[in-house]
Amino acid sequence: MYRIAKEFAFSASHNLTDLPEGHPCKRVHGHNYVVTLELASEELDDTGFIVDVKELNALRDWIDDTLDHRHLNEVFDHPNVTTEWLCKVIFDWCKARWCQTSAVKIQETPKIWAEYRP
Ligand SMILES: Nc1nc2c(c(=O)[nH]1)N=C([C@H](O)[C@H](O)COP(=O)(O)OP(=O)(O)OP(=O)(O)O)CN2
Numbered sequence: 001m002y003r004i005a006k007e008f009a010f011s012a013s014h015n016l017t018d019l020p021e022g023h024p025c026k027r028v029h030g031h032n033y034v035v036t037l038e039l040a041s042e043e044l045d046d047t048g049f050i051v052d053v054k055e056l057n058a059l060r061d062w063i064d065d066t067l068d069h070r071h072l073n074e075v076f077d078h079p080n081v082t083t084e085w086l087c088k089v090i091f092d093w094c095k096a097r098w099c100q101t102s103a104v105k106i107q108e109t110p111k112i113w114a115e116y117r118p
């Protein structure tokens, strides 16, 4: 199996609305998110690529236009944009474009990451 991965970064705010009163993450706060998109394939194209990594800049453009410097609760009209939940959203966006999409990992803080890998 061949695998490639590319990182993308954005900054955004969110609040986890359904957490109990007093939990700090119930308040609006921000993160510098790092998204890692992974693609996997048993085969390579004629150039020797799974996918040209340049093509993956479509995700960078979508992140810049949709997520960067925005309030994620508003973007998704969702009360709890957790890192896990966001991994699945980005995974589905990528899978619709690149069938080789195999996982999306998001680093929310230097100490926390989540991954969606079917
Ligand atoms: N399973 C999850 N748990 C939590 C998530 C999440 O996405 N998935 N998110 C949060 C908050 O967004 C929060 O911002 C996390 O950051 P922080 O409280 O700073 O957590 P740290 O572990 O980095 O900080 P400590 O001070 O070490 O606790 C909460 N939970």
Ligand SMILES: [Zn+2]
Pocket: 014, 025, 029, 030, 031
């Ligand atoms: Zn948070």
